[in-house]
Amino acid sequence: MKFVVVRLAQLIVVLLAATFFTYSLTFVADSPEDVVDKLLQSESGNETRRAEVRRDLNLDDPLLIRYGKWLGDAATGDFGFSYNAQEPVADRLQTRIPRTFALVLLSQVIALLLAVPAGIIAAWRANTWVDRGLSSTSIGLLAIPNYVAGLFFVFLFALQLGWFPSIVSNNLNPSSFTELAQPWSWDLNSYILPALALSLGQVAVYMRLLRTDMIATLQEDFIGMAKAKGMPTRHILFRHALRPSSLSLVTTIGINAGAAIGGTVIIEQIFGMPGMGTMLVTAIFSGDIMVVQGVVAVIAIGFVIINFVIDLLYAALDPRIRSA
Amino acid sequence: MPDLAHDEAAVAAATGADLDMLDGDSGDLPKRKRWGFGFWFSVVWTVLIAFFSIAAPYLPFVDTPGTFAIANPSKAGPSADFWFGTNENGDDIFSQVVNGGRTSMIIALSVVFIGLISGGIVGMIAGFFRGRTDRIISAVVDTMLAFPALVLALAMISIFASDGSTVRPNLPVVIGSLSILSVAPLARITRGITLSFAEREFVTAARTLGAKNGRIIRREILPNLIPPMAVFSLTVIAVVIVAEGALAFLGLSVSAPAPTWGKLILAGRDDLDTSPHITFFPAGVMFLTILSLNYIGDVLQGRFTVREGAL
Numbered sequence: 001m002k003f004v005v006v007r008l009a010q011l012i013v014v015l016l017a018a019t020f021f022t023y024s025l026t027f028v029a030d031s032p033e034d035v036v037d038k039l040l041q042s043e044s045g046n047e048t049r050r051a052e053v054r055r056d057l058n059l060d061d062p063l064l065i066r067y068g069k070w071l072g073d074a075a076t077g078d079f080g081f082s083y084n085a086q087e088p089v090a091d092r093l094q095t096r097i098p099r100t101f102a103l104v105l106l107s108q109v110i111a112l113l114l115a116v117p118a119g120i121i122a123a124w125r126a127n128t129w130v131d132r133g134l135s136s137t138s139i140g141l142l143a144i145p146n147y148v149a150g151l152f153f154v155f156l157f158a159l160q161l162g163w164f165p166s167i168v169s170n171n172l173n174p175s176s177f178t179e180l181a182q183p184w185s186w187d188l189n190s191y192i193l194p195a196l197a198l199s200l201g202q203v204a205v206y207m208r209l210l211r212t213d214m215i216a217t218l219q220e221d222f223i224g225m226a227k228a229k230g231m232p233t234r235h236i237l238f239r240h241a242l243r244p245s246s247l248s249l250v251t252t253i254g255i256n257a258g259a260a261i262g263g264t265v266i267i268e269q270i271f272g273m274p275g276m277g278t279m280l281v282t283a284i285f286s287g288d289i290m291v292v293q294g295v296v297a298v299i300a301i302g303f304v305i306i307n308f309v310i311d312l313l314y315a316a317l318d319p320r321i322r323s324a
Numbered sequence: 325m326p327d328l329a330h331d332e333a334a335v336a337a338a339t340g341a342d343l344d345m346l347d348g349d350s351g352d353l354p355k356r357k358r359w360g361f362g363f364w365f366s367v368v369w370t371v372l373i374a375f376f377s378i379a380a381p382y383l384p385f386v387d388t389p390g391t392f393a394i395a396n397p398s399k400a401g402p403s404a405d406f407w408f409g410t411n412e413n414g415d416d417i418f419s420q421v422v423n424g425g426r427t428s429m430i431i432a433l434s435v436v437f438i439g440l441i442s443g444g445i446v447g448m449i450a451g452f453f454r455g456r457t458d459r460i461i462s463a464v465v466d467t468m469l470a471f472p473a474l475v476l477a478l479a480m481i482s483i484f485a486s487d488g489s490t491v492r493p494n495l496p497v498v499i500g501s502l503s504i505l506s507v508a509p510l511a512r513i514t515r516g517i518t519l520s521f522a523e524r525e526f527v528t529a530a531r532t533l534g535a536k537n538g539r540i541i542r543r544e545i546l547p548n549l550i551p552p553m554a555v556f557s558l559t560v561i562a563v564v565i566v567a568e569g570a571l572a573f574l575g576l577s578v579s580a581p582a583p584t585w586g587k588l589i590l591a592g593r594d595d596l597d598t599s600p601h602i603t604f605f606p607a608g609v610m611f612l613t614i615l616s617l618n619y620i621g622d623v624l625q626g627r628f629t630v631r632e633g634a635l
Contacts, residue, residue, distance in 0.1 A: 013463075014471055017468075021476065021479075022479045025479060025480060025483050028483075030483070143611055143615035143618055144611060145566040145610070145614070147569060148569075148611065151589070151593060151596065154596060155600055155603075159597045255470075258471065258472045259472060261475070262472030262473070263474075265474065265570075266574065270573070270593075281478075284481070284482035284576070285491055289483075292482055296475060296476075296479055299472065300471065303470075303471065307470075
């Protein structure tokens with residue numbers, strides 16, 4: 001239990017650091033007057049509007065107080081107002097979050113589905129041509145940036161073979177978590193290529209980790225015991241060896257999910273997918289700082305939640321941690 | 325019949341020999357470890373890229389960026405005149421890849437340099453003095469490592485390169501923002517290596533002879549840090565090349581005219597169906613470069629037995 005509490009505290013520090021970093025950056029680069037200019041654009045001559053924005057963003061308070069107020073609002077789900085889109089940031093986030101979440105989740109599922117069997121086979125057949133082939137493949141996979149993979153999949157599976165759509169169709173995205181839970185109501189098919197592109201590098205990471213741990217596990221006495229009892233190989237590998245070998249894999253899922261969230265920004269752009277990444281990029285180009293802060297905050301929160309869940313899972317997998 | 329027993333020896337050997345996968349000779353474990361084909365290929369490729377990046381402006385078969393190319397055929401496939409074909413403006417893609425590699429390398433090396441200096445100093449202080457200093461530095465570094473750095477780099481670019489209506493990042497902004505990717509990993513790895521050297525006999529000996537901390541760091545620790553740090557930097561260079569490409573995809577890399585690999589890959593996106601060579605030649609060069617850097621890094625790290633996991 002103590003382990004979980006300590007980790008949660010660490011994760012909250014990460015959350016605060018990331019949001020404060022983004023928040024303060026805006027005001028390191030620009031004076032409050034510049035910020036108002038950027039936000040109002042053509043209207044920046046209008047003094048009443050300027051006063052409104054100043055009040056809205058608490059620009060007359062010192063930085064720390066302002067950040068505190070922003071954080072307090074964010075905690076209640078209020079991420080401010082997007083002057084570019086003329087709507088509350090939270091409204092748009094609400095429809096975008098399920099899409100990016102779906103993409104990250106799908107990519108992790110694909111990565112694990114490919115990596116776990118590959119890792120087990122590589123460890124079981126360690127140092128044979130199978131293992132060498134799989135390891136070489138993983139070195140190759142690690143050298144393919146996700147955007148190159150994305151373009152390649154578009155070229156091969158969408159344009160040449162026509163198996164999947166090359167873009168994520170605009171009207172068929174899940175706009176809430178309720179819709180997300182009903183995959184038939186949105187276009188799951190068009191999410192497969194982006195998720196695959198995102199998962200490629202992670203397949204290699206997971207496979208290598210599992211292989212190393214599995215090789216160590218297979219040398220343990222209890223495996224020899226299971227073998228001596230005449231248990232089928234598949235049973236030994238999946239039932240006995242997989243669980244104790246999966247600990248370092250599980251711990252890195254959190255970090256990798258973080259990398260995947262970063263990757264969605266680019267992958268969404270390639271597949272024209274209206275998720276959080278697209279929202280972030282649009283906001284960056286239009287100088288919509290409230291949206292940038294909102295998206296970074298949501299990514300940070302998502303990151304913290306994922307890592308916390310992973311920690312709980314870790315405790316469930318390893319009884320030694322639970323009792324400690 | 326597959327069974328586990330006959331793999332016992334292989335399993336035992338695997339833990340020591342898993343880095344020679346591409347060599348093809350790890351199965352029978354040669355007495356003296358050879359570098360192997362994969363390693364030499366990677367070295368030759370890396371040297372080639374380095375040579376082209378440095379010599380780009382002086383090579384006769386490399387067009388200078390922005391050359392008037394209207395006389396060339398548009399979107400032509402690879403040929404003797406245009407080794408990688410041409411793009412829609414008739415620019416020779418080979419020349420662009422060479423020039424783009426130059427920009428990408430300048431960015432990557434600058435970012436790694438910044439990371440080595442700042443991360444290196446911080447990591448060395450943490451590893452050498454330990455105690456509270458180490459705890460504070462480690463906490464900051466762990467926090468930085470925990471968050472997807474690309475998102476923060478994007479946030480930095482959005483603020484430092486935007487005037488409200490357009491975003492035009494210049495070289496220093498791109499380098500500065502990407503440095504967020506290199507500082508924390510290099511700080512952590514320096515700390516780990518310093519930690520392992522700070523307890524060694526030669527350091528104790530120097531201290532017994534009356535050497536001050538500054539001298540010990542300069543004369544005893546630093547020379548030992550350089551080889552493993554140089555090796556780890558190869559991996560970081562690869563990471564930065566990929567990250568620059570990611571920025572280019574979002575239109576947030578160095579603004580025109582300088583091409584980068586990322587921008588070249590992106591340029592062919594709309595013609596993927598009809599002229600895939602525009603995208604896949606630069607992408608292939610980038611792939612081989614990252615592969616080579618990672619592989620050299622992997623092999624040399626195995627030789628120096630410096631692995632992040634062991635730190």
